[in-house]
Amino acid sequence: MxxxxxxxxxxxxxxxxxxxxxxxxxxxxxxxxxxxxxxxxxxxxxxxxxxxxxxxxxxxxxxxxxxxxxxxxxxxxxxxxxxxxxxxxxxxxxxxxQPDNELEEVVIQAKKNTTQLKIDRKTINLGADLQQSGNTALEAFDQIPEIQTDLGTGTISLRGGGNVRVLVNGKPSPLNTTELLQQIAASSVDKIEIIASPSSKNQADGISGIIDIILKKNTNYGLNLTLNSSVGTKRHQYGFDANYNLSSVNIRLNASNSRRSMNSKQWIYQEYTNGNTRDFFAPHNFNGKINNISLGIDFFLNESNELSFQVDYTDDSHSFHNNTFYSNVTGRPDYMYTRNSSHMHKTTVYNANYRKKFTSKGHYLELDYNLTNNENILPASDIEEGIFLFDELQNNRNDLHALAFDYTLPINKMTLEAGFSWNYRKLRSFREFTPNASNATQDAFDYKENLIGIYGLTRFETGSFNWQTGIRYEHFTSDSNNTANNQASDLRFLNLFPSVHVSYTSNDKNTFNIGYSRRISRPNFRHINPFQVGNQYFQWNSNPSLQPEFADNFELNYQYNGKRINISASTFYRYRTDVIQWLETIDANGVHFINFDNIGQRNSFGIENTIQYKITSYWNSELSANYYYTKANQPDITWNNLYSSNIILKSTFKITKNISTDITFRHTPRNQSVYSITEPRNRIDFAIRASFLDNKLTTNFRIVDVLDANLRRRTIVLPGIIQNETWKFQSQTFAWMLSLNYRIFQNKGKIRSRKSRNYNYGGTTD
Structure with missing residues (x-):
């Protein structure tokens, strides 16, 4: 019993x-x-x-x-x-x-940004963040805590380091980062991939990592049309995005037009150790326009074969006008210096992609070819006290070829991946200099670059652990010739780049990642080209004798996803050798020169933390805090202890079913770089959104820097001189956006299964 x-x-x-x-x-x-x-x-x-x-x-x-x-x-x-x-x-x-055919088809976006922690990257889905609507990708980056963005200079950094590769759909751009990010509308961005410790599949350039911008590629069924427009402080934009999906064929078309003006003011005070002084006040006036059109077509040949073609054309033109007022100049009276310049980009991108899917899941091969043609024309005229000094014309023609082949084979719980890539760049820089009452001089800089990469990657599981290990081989060559001084360069580098990543998931809420990768920064055309864009108080010098810089990156990431709280935490260590350092000097005429050289090592540490908490059903809050420290063991610099940090507090309120608002406070504490100290700054941003017609029509209003107090104050300490700067750029901006999404009809026929067309393979050297 x-x-x-x-x-x-x-x-x-x-x-x-x-x-x-x-x-x-x-x-x-x-x-x-x-x-x-x-x-x-x-x-x-x-x-x-x-x-x-x-x-x-x-x-x-x-x-x-x-x-x-x-x-x-x-x-x-x-x-x-x-x-x-x-x-x-x-x-x-x-x-x-089963699709709910009784529901009216509308395009629906997430209410907030969502972050996925993958084994070797963070993927940030931009969603419908109120602070990002209607702005450029640069301004969208400014709202992402993991990316440090300076809206004044247009520069970005990852984990306190500025050597970042920026790709679009895994492809490189001939434009510099600032110009590229100002061309891309935030509304066209689907997600951002932050790859601080890239795997061997990605090309090895970029000491601080890779930021890959994945653009939206509409493949919704039927005929779809999205109209959008925005107007704000000295800016406006309008465009459309459309696609027609016929099951076996999908046609995509989008176009946009934007105009933007900006005023900024800069005060610079120079004091030399010998007692000489020089002050100048430099107001800058910027006017720019961007026209873009993109046409793509996807062929779903059968269940196993897909083929895509795309052509993009961008015409980006902007002009600069600034009068620089010099005063307190030792040995001469006050005077005014005028520079009128412009910059015209014309870029065409051709892409072809083929994917073969086999019967087993995850088994495929892919072939991708990308050709970019870019021409930059940069005329400038300099005048002092009404007297013409010189005309200068620079013309850069840049061709980039990128070919990649990837093969993925799943075997039980293991996946094998291998690939090949070839990247070729051909650059011709031409400069014509015409001084007052003298004959013109003409010089040219020719540059060719080849990069061949081969990689192998293995992914497998052991219990709750996911492993990814790989190795990459790269063969880099470049040749250049400068007619200005008959100087030539011939560089050859052969390198191996291992990577290891491990992910541990205890349950569906907790994820841990640890990763290691080896990275490189090779001397490229930006270091070697003597014809860089400058002005009367800022110039670049080239150095064709540079050697590669290497970095070993280690990182540890944690993510918790709960019902009301989400936590993301990261820490990293980076060791750099043969650092390619900007060496800064200011001469007796007050001109700031930038030179490049390999000097010393650096040890960098940092932490990044973000907490999202749903306080009530209508109130979401987010707190982000990052800190970065570098010990620089380098000669010829002012400070060896470098640090920077930032704090962002965001609150989003759902006022009614159709109205939401966002208030963001940003504090940037004092930071110290190798030559300068920048004082703390604060900023408050505000945005509100209303939706109508069952979310088909949305309107946004946004104010950046509500208090208009985001001045940048910096002190530069160099041998023989101290320079104090105050820069008031057009930080405060107002913007209003209107967007209409509409599904004209739905294709009722059979729709093929298909994989997302956003293919990326890591791009080429930058």
């Missing part, structure tokens, strides 16, 4: 063993996997647990309680209910969701 009672008591305990439910969610019509669908397990009407499907539409649930059914839901689909008693294999559950 006693034994019977024990068995009766123990039986329920054993009946509540952990069951694991594994499965995949698909579109019933297309059989395409559905990422981020909600999967919830119930006991009658009581919710037990729930998860979201991953990027491949897969889910896994653990349960030790009695359950009656699973419920699956996703926007635009009918909710599906599956009884537990009807599941034959708990490790191979397949659920097909």
């Amino acid at each position: 006693r034994l019977l009672l024990i068995l009766i008591c123990v039986a329920p305990v054993f009946s509540q063993k952990n069951l694991v439910y594994k499965g995949i969610i698909k579109d019933a019509n297309t059989q395409e996997n559905i990422p981020h669908a909600t999967v919830v397990i119930y006991n009658s009407t009581n919710l037990i647990d729930g998860v979201s499907t991953n990027d491949d539409g897969e889910f896994q649930l653990k349960n030790n309680k009695n359950a009656t059914h699973i419920e699956v839901s996703f926007i635009g689909y009918k909710t599906y209910m599956l009884s537990i008693s009807k599941i034959s294999d708990f490790n191979a559950i397949v659920i097909n969701l």
Whole structure:
């Protein structure tokens, strides 16, 4: 009898063993996997647990309680209910969701940015962040805590380092980072990939890592049209995005036109150790326009073969006018110096992509070719006290070829990946200099660069650990010739780059990543080209004798995703050798010169933390705090202890069902670089959004720097001189945006299963 009672008591305990439910969610019509669908397990009407499907539409649930059914839901689909008693294999559950044809088709974006921590990168889905709507990619970056952005200079950095490779859909651009980010509208960006410790699949250039901008590529069914326009402080923009999906063919077309003006003021005070002084006041006037058109076509030949072509054309022109007023100049009276200049970019990008999918999941090969033609024309005229000094004309023609082949083979729980890439750059810089009452001189700089890369990568699982290991071989060559001084260069580098990444997931809420990668910064055309854009108080000098700089990057990341709180934390260590350092000097005429040289080593440490907390159903808050420190063991610099940090506090309020508002406070503490100290700064931004017509029509209003107090004050200390600067750029801006999304009709025919066309392979050298 006693034994019977024990068995009766123990039986329920054993009946509540952990069951694991594994499965995949698909579109019933297309059989395409559905990422981020909600999967919830119930006991009658009581919710037990729930998860979201991953990027491949897969889910896994653990349960030790009695359950009656699973419920699956996703926007635009009918909710599906599956009884537990009807599941034959708990490790191979397949659920097909039916599209809800009664719902009116609209484009729906996430309410806030979401961050996914992957094994070798962070993916930030921009969603519909109120502070980013209607602005450029540069201004969108300014709202991402992991990217340090200076809106005044247009520079960006990762983890306190400025050597960052910026790609668009995995492809390079011939433009510098500032010009590229100002060309891209934030509304056209789908997500940002921050790859601070890249794997061997990515090309090895970029000491601080890679930022890859993934643009939206519309493949929605039927005929879709999105209209958008914005107007703000000395700026306006309008454009459209459309596609026509015929199941086997998808045609994409978008175009935009934007205009922007900006005024800024700069005060500079120079004091030499010999007692000489020089002050100048430099107001800058900028006017620019950007016209862009893009046409793409996707062919879904059959279930296994896909082919895409795309052509993009951008005409970006802007002009500068500044009068510099010199005063307190030792040995001469006050005077005014005028420079009138302009910059005209014309860029055409051609892309072809082929993908072959095999029968097993994740087994494919891909071939991608990208050709970029770019021409830059930069005329300038300099005048002093009304007397013409000289005309200068620079013309840069830049051709980039990028070919990549990738093959992925899954074997049980292991995936093997290998690839080849070839990148070629041809640059011709031409300069004509015409001084007053003298004959013109003409010089040319020719540059050719080849980079061949081969990589192998392995991904596998051991329990709760995911591993990714790889190695990359790169063969780099470059040749240049400068007719101005008959100087030539011939560089050859052969290098290996290993990488190791490990991810540990204890449950669906906690993820840990650790990674190592070796990176390089090779001397390229920006270091070697003597014809760099400068002005009367800022000049560049080239150095064709540079050697590569190397870095070993280590990182540790953690992410927690809860119902009301999300936490992201990172720490890193970076060791750099043969650092390619900017060496700064200011001569007796007050001209600031930048030279490049390999000097010394650096040890960098840093932490990044972000906490998102849902205070109430209508109030979301976010706090981000980052700190970076570098110990520089280098000669010929002013400070060897370098530091920077930033703090961002964001609150988003849902006032009504259709109206939301955002208030963001940013504090940038004092930071110290190798030659300068920048004083603390504060900024408050405000944005409000309203939606109408069932979210088809949205309007945004945004104010950047509400208090108009974001001055930059900097002190530069160089041998023989101290320079104090105050820079008031056009920080405060007002912007209003109107956007209309409309589905004209839906294709009712059979739609093929297809993979996202956003293919990236790491780009070319920059």
